[in-house]
Amino acid sequence: MNKKLIFLGGLVLFLLVGVGVWLGYALSRTGNEALSEYSAVYLVSGDLYFGKMKWFPHPHLEDVWYVDRGTQNTQAGIAPFRTVFWGPSDELYISPKQVLWRTRLKADSQVVRALENNLSGSDSGSVPQGNPGSEFQGPSNQPPAPIGNPQ
Numbered sequence: 001m002n003k004k005l006i007f008l009g010g011l012v013l014f015l016l017v018g019v020g021v022w023l024g025y026a027l028s029r030t031g032n033e034a035l036s037e038y039s040a041v042y043l044v045s046g047d048l049y050f051g052k053m054k055w056f057p058h059p060h061l062e063d064v065w066y067v068d069r070g071t072q073n074t075q076a077g078i079a080p081f082r083t084v085f086w087g088p089s090d091e092l093y094i095s096p097k098q099v100l101w102r103t104r105l106k107a108d109s110q111v112v113r114a115l116e117n118n119l120s121g122s123d124s125g126s127v128p129q130g131n132p133g134s135e136f137q138g139p140s141n142q143p144p145a146p147i148g149n150p151q
Contacts, residue, residue, distance in 0.1 A: 039051065040102065050064070061092045066084075
C-alpha cells in the first residue's frame with residue numbers, strides 16, 4: 001500500500017510539472033506577433049540564409065534560400081540554395097559554432113511573402129534577384145561544414 005501511494009504521488013507530481021512547463025511555454029508565446037515557419041541564420045562567414053529551421057537530429061535549414069550579393073553591375077537579391085553551381089540539396093546542415101545569430105521571421109515579413117509567392121509558383125517577380133548572367137552563383141564562402149552524416 002505504501003509503495004502504491006509513493007508511486008501515485010510521484011506520478012501526480014510529474015504530471016503537474018509537465019503541465020506547468022507546457023502552460024509556461026504556451027503563455028510565453030501569447031501576445032507575440034505572428035511568426036512564420038521561416039528563420040534567418042547569419043553565419044560568421046557573412047552569409048545570410050533563410051529557411052525552415054529544424055533541430056533534429058542536428059540543426060539544419062530546409063527550403064533554403066541565401067542572399068545573393070550580386071556583382072558590381074547587379075543588385076543583391078535572394079536565390080534558392082539548390083540552384084548554386086555545385087548542385088546542393090534543398091537542405092543545409094549548420095554548425096552552431098558558425099552561427100552569429102538566428103531569428104524567426106514574422107509572418108508579414110516581405111521576405112516571407114516573397115518566398116511563399118515564389119514557392120507557390122507565382123511569377124510575380126517578388127523575389128528580387130541579381131542578373132542571371134552574372135558570374136556570382138552562390139554564397140561568398142564555402143558552405144558551413146555539416147554536422148554528422150545528413151543521410
